[in-house]
Amino acid sequence: xxxxxxxxxxxxxxxxxxxxxxxxxxxxxxxxxxxxxxxxxxxxxxxxxxxxxxxxxxxxxxxxxxxxxxxxxxxxxxxxxxxxxxxxxxxxxxxxxxxxxxxxxxxxxxxxxxxxxxxxxxxxxxxxxxxxxxxxxxxxxxxxxxxxxxxxxxxxxxxxxxxxxxxxxxxxxxxxxxxxxxxxxxxxxxxxxxxxxxxxxxxxxxxxxxxxxxxxxxxxxxxxxxxxx
Ligand SMILES: [Zn+2]
Numbered sequence: 001x002x003x004x005x006x007x008x009x010x011x012x013x014x015x016x017x018x019x020x021x022x023x024x025x026x027x028x029x030x031x032x033x034x035x036x037x038x039x040x041x042x043x044x045x046x047x048x049x050x051x052x053x054x055x056x057x058x059x060x061x062x063x064x065x066x067x068x069x070x071x072x073x074x075x076x077x078x079x080x081x082x083x084x085x086x087x088x089x090x091x092x093x094x095x096x097x098x099x100x101x102x103x104x105x106x107x108x109x110x111x112x113x114x115x116x117x118x119x120x121x122x123x124x125x126x127x128x129x130x131x132x133x134x135x136x137x138x139x140x141x142x143x144x145x146x147x148x149x150x151x152x153x154x155x156x157x158x159x160x161x162x163x164x165x166x167x168x169x170x171x172x173x174x175x176x177x178x179x180x181x182x183x184x185x186x187x188x189x190x191x192x193x194x195x196x197x198x199x200x201x202x203x204x205x206x207x208x209x210x211x212x213x214x215x216x217x218x219x220x221x222x223x224x225x226x227x228x229x
Contacts (some may be wrong), residue, residue, distance in 0.1 A: 010142055010181065015118055015125030017143035018044070022188055022197060023058060026050030028077050029192040032050050033148055035141075035160020036064050037122025044121045045091070046069035046141065047146050047190065048081035051129035055081070056088060068121065071113070072150025072190055073096040073135040073165075094119055096130060098137030110140055113139045131178065133171025134159030140178065144184035147201070153178055153187060157212040172216050179205050 018035035027119050029229050032055055036043035043064035045055055066089040069086055070084055074095065082103055085091055094108035100110055113119070115130035119141070126141040126148075134151045138159075141148040151159035154176050161168040183202025213219035 001108075010116075010127065010129055010177070011144070014142065015120070016123065017145050018121045018124040018126065018142070020188065021062070021148060023051075023055060024192050024197075025054065026077065030077055031188065031190055031192055031197070033188055034059060034062070034064065034066075035070070035121055035124075035126065035143070035148075037120065037124040039124075040122035041065055042067050042122030044070050044119075044126075044222065045085060046070045046093075046188075047072055047078040047150070048085040049078055050081060052084045052088070054080040055085065065089075066091050068111075068119070069093045070119070070126070070141055070148075071099070071103060072140065072148065072152075073138045074099040075135065075151070078150070078190065079103055094128075096128075096137030096139045099135060100131040100137075129177065131174035133161055133167050133178055135163070135173045136165040136167075138174070140174075142181070145184075146188060147178065147181060148188045149178065150190040152190075153204065153208075153211075154189045154191060155187065155199040155204070156208055157193055158208070158223070159190075168220050169216065171223065172219050175211060175219075179211060184204060 022037045033046040043066045055128045069091050094111045094113050096113045113128040117128045126143045129140040131140045131152045161171050181201045185201040
């Protein structure tokens with residue numbers, strides 16, 4: 001938990017970061033990530049979807065054992081490979097409790113991705129950050145040096161808030177929280193919508209029009225006028 005350093009410092013006491021491999025899958029430019037521990041070869045797949053065979057081949061190439069599926073949110077384009085991945089690897093699912101019903105199934109282990117909880121991947125780990133706005137239980141996964149942002153923050157954009165469970169005010173708060181991370185923190189978004197596959201918090205803070213809004217009203221007007229992602 002992050003209580004020792006108080007609110008506003010989500011990085012305090014983070015475990016050592018897993019290695020990360022980013023893989024683009026499917027027809028909607030979705031990104032999956034494989035996070036792994038070089039000491040134990042334990043691995044987690046973020047948002048397994050569309051091309052599970054490819055994800056498994058990559059894990060095999062790296063000689064990894066996939067133990068977890070980390071879910072950023074439960075839109076179908078992010079979870080449609082969970083069943084296949086879990087059936088083939090025995091991986092447990094980590095998902096926010098507000099969205100757990102959308103991925104629950106008999107025989108599957110579900111772990112709550114509650115805010116501030118550290119999730120071990122071998123001897124490395126990531127921290128769940130509840131970042132609502134795109135969905136009711138949207139979760140980013142923060143490591144020491146990078147953050148996997150799902151459909152909350154994209155390179156040059158942010159997630160839509162007009163789907164079921166969307167909340168523009170919550171999205172604003174979530175983005176403000178991400179902006180408080182160290183500026184060198186690398187951003188791994190849920191889709192390849194930007195000019196580059198990854199970015200940093202500092203670059204996004206300076207260039208992303210959604211993060212450059214000075215007030216919530218300005219942000220809301222911009223978010224509601226642009227319908228993408
Ligand atoms: Zn989504």
